[in-house]
Amino acid sequence: MPVLIAIVAVGIVVVVLVVHLTGGSHTAKIANEDAAVERFLIDYPDVEVRQCFLSWDRRDAVLELEDGQVGLVHAVGVNFLTRLVKRGEMTARAGVSDESAVDLETGDVAWPRARMHFADSAMARTVVALFDKKVDTTDNKRAA
Template identity: 45%
Template sequence: MSLPVLVALVVFGIALSVAAVHFTGGTRTATLAGADQALSRFAEDFPDEAVTAIRLTKDGRTAFLGLEQARTGIVHSVGDCFLTRIVTAGDIVALNVDDGGAITLKLADFTWKGGRFAFADRSDAETVAAALGLYDPSLAKEAA
């Protein structure tokens, strides 16, 4: 078989594989339909945890769940699946709330570093940040 024919077959095979993954839903991003789905997904991994509050991000990709003992549960979409974490103040490297109602969270966990999470309004972002343990909304308002 000549080299040009072999190259053409390889390129066609790769393109066909990528198209098959895309059209079968492999590039779809999961979103949470609501608080009930977030609670259900979190309970699959942590069935013994008592959830006291649930706040979803604007895009529906992440939910922050208030837990007892100064901990926060997180359900976050990665591709078409969800990851779950329980975070304490000791797990947080950096936390910031911006004026647009978003928090930037950096974690010490090497498997998931956190990210930027936008909420419907700033008060939701401040509530989540305060629950994470390293943010005082009253100090932020004084600085503004």
């Protein structure tokens, strides 16, 4: 019996080591803004992206879309999760202890919340505003 336990333990260690060495424990990163947009357009080819905000750790991208919706690209293991979000569907708040952070409440059982860190507090505030239910139309009125 002790020999069987040792064999199973060694087998588990070998499998974990092989998975790790072949890149199975690698976490996906978004190379740049263009890569985030390209990845999002694979799942949502009919949308037009106005602007992309890439997190400093390159695991998240928030996309401002032409129709007023928001796009999300989030790294999950070696893959990416993409979401098309209506304004007000998720809640975003500026981080309390870190002004460059955004806390996102998704309302999704599989991904209930996220904390994204951006380059600076101005970018974080811009991202928070994208999730606001009320759309600021001041610029649109001036252009008309």
